[in-house]
Amino acid sequence: MSTPSARHLAMDILRRTLDNNQDVQAAVDDVLTAASAAGPDKGLATELAYGYLRLRGRIDFILAQLLRDPLRTSPVLKRILGVAAYELLFLSRIPEYATLDWAVSLVRERLDQTMGKVANGVLRSLLRLGRAVHHPEYYQLKTAGHDNFLAAWCSCPQWMARMWLDAYGKEQAQAFLQATLQAPPLGVRVNRLHPRAGELREQLAPLATEQTTWGFALTQWPDFLNDAVNEGAATRQSLAAQRIMDALGVEHWPAPVLDACAGRGGKTFLMAEMGKEVWASDVNVFRLRQLRGEAARTGLPVPAFRAPAQGPFPLRRAPRAVFLDAPCSGLGVLSRRPDIKWKRSRADCAGLARLQGEMLGAAAELLPSGGCLAYVTCTLNPAENEGQIAGFTREHPEFTCLRQAQSDPGDNPGEFFYGAVLRKNEAA
Ligand SMILES: C[S@@+](CC[C@H](N)C(=O)[O-])C[C@H]1O[C@@H](n2cnc3c(N)ncnc32)[C@H](O)[C@@H]1O
Structure with missing residues (x-):
């Protein structure tokens, strides 16, 4: 070599x-x-x-x-x-x-x-x-303060170690940080509407290290999966992304669902493969083009249009659910995207939290009574997660939070999502 x-x-x-x-x-x-x-x-x-x-x-x-x-x-x-x-x-x-x-x-x-x-x-x-x-002792002896020790031993900026210590305590913060140092497994989702779904699941099950409702974690990508992907029978998707949708009870969300931060459609097509009517929007035209490619590949019709999730939405009728897979600081997926920790700052996190707040506000206005609002981030930052939802329900008492989910530090595969599902109550 x-x-x-x-x-x-x-x-x-x-x-x-x-x-x-x-x-x-x-x-x-x-x-x-x-x-x-x-x-x-x-x-x-x-x-x-x-x-x-x-x-x-x-x-x-x-x-x-x-x-x-x-x-x-x-x-x-x-x-x-x-x-x-x-x-x-x-x-x-x-x-x-x-x-x-x-x-x-x-x-x-x-x-x-x-x-x-x-x-x-x-x-x-x-x-x-x-x-x-x-050994951690090398770093403990040469640093003052637990945040500086964690920043050195767990390889992150000091502000991030400080934020996680304040939010999650010593043990959990260290467990989250350690998890970011491991490469995550490959994730795949099987399209249950595809005629080859059953056969593909049987082929994948013996190779998998973990399983979700829709897919598998693999240490190696077998050649036969490339054909399955080309035919629309399988899609690359991390296990953690699949699990948060499961934890939020996606099968119970009413349709049509407006996926207002659809990106390339990773979660859009998870919903479409459940037989749900989904509309996709995003501000990024390049990602929308990729999403349209995904619609062609999977053969699933998903209308896609460009719109900011802060509104206004060019819609003739209201959706019954709005899904916000919000732009976030991404600190929950550092094992897959380790560059993020060297690029983010505390100020970015605050700016993103403000944007997410505006998106939640626009969704609240768009939804009819009885409508469902689902919110997901791939970060570990209370201001973008539980703090964001607590602030939203204070400002919008017409919403009830039905479920919240947060990946545990011990969860495999070391990627962490947060999510919440809220219902807009009938007007009194
Ligand atoms: C977490 S990613 C979405 C990932 C996608 N749902 C998936 O599962 O593949 C967040 C998305 O929000 C989009 N976005 C950022 N700012 C936005 C805005 N103001 N309005 C709508 N979408 C926005 C980004 O382009 C990005 O595609």
Whole structure:
């Protein structure tokens, strides 16, 4: 295997996602599509990029102990050292000399000879630390305050550790944070309306590590699933996304349902596959185009139109349910989207909470009496979750909250959603 090209690809993915703000999966797709590298190189590049993003906080903390002046160190040097440190600490199949070799060469190429010597020295010092850096005590001894310890050991920004400690307490906050460091399994949903649904479920059940009402968690994606996806018999969807819909009793929601943040239609088609009438809207035309592609693939007719979920909605009749799978800070899906934690700020969370409040207000107006309002986020932030719903019911006493659901820190597969279902009461 020619490993150096994997490192160049990983660096390009990280540049796009951390410096140019591209979503990590989109960056991986773009870089790997353009690359001529062989399959194993692409696999290693993806692993390095995701692994570094998941563990960057811990790695930067260790490197800060070894660099003479961490705050004034060149970002180029830090990034190369970070990816090399990820290899040395977490990928035992790569010989240490190979890692030192590519990292020092790349530093020389992008900076200069002197910096190459610095890189060599830092990586050799890292190796001398041995197993100590794999134990929480190393970080506990070098940090003040539980938030700073968690930020280093669990690799997240300090504000996030502080927010989760305040919201969920020490034990749960640490359990949520630990879960973000694991790669989640692959999720698949079987289209129960498809003639091959029964046969497909029988093929998938023995391969699955977990099961939901609609789908399975898999450690590997079998080839036969590609055909099933092309025929509209199966759809990629995380288990956590399927489970929150189950926990909110989606089968009981009255139709037609307006899915007002439908995106590419992940949950839209889960509802359509139940035989529900669903209308889809979103502000993002690119995602709506993908949703229309999904309608063609699955053969399920879902009308789709562009509208902001804060209203107004260009509708001739009111839906009986509004589903808001709201834009949110995404802190519940960091295992799948580890770039998010390095891009979000507390201020973003507050801005998103305001937007969600406006969307809930517009849905409240649109729904008739007896209508159902379902709200979902993929984040762990009370202001966007239970606090948002508590504020909404205070402002809208005509709504009763029927159910709330929140993934537990112990839940597999380590992705966390929140949801609530509310009913608009008959006018007195
Ligand atoms: C969590 S994603 C939805 C995921 C989708 N429901 C699924 O299961 O695949 C949130 C969606 O809200 C959309 N969005 C963001 N701001 C919006 C707004 N003001 N009005 C309507 N949709 C918005 C985004 O484009 C994105 O598709």
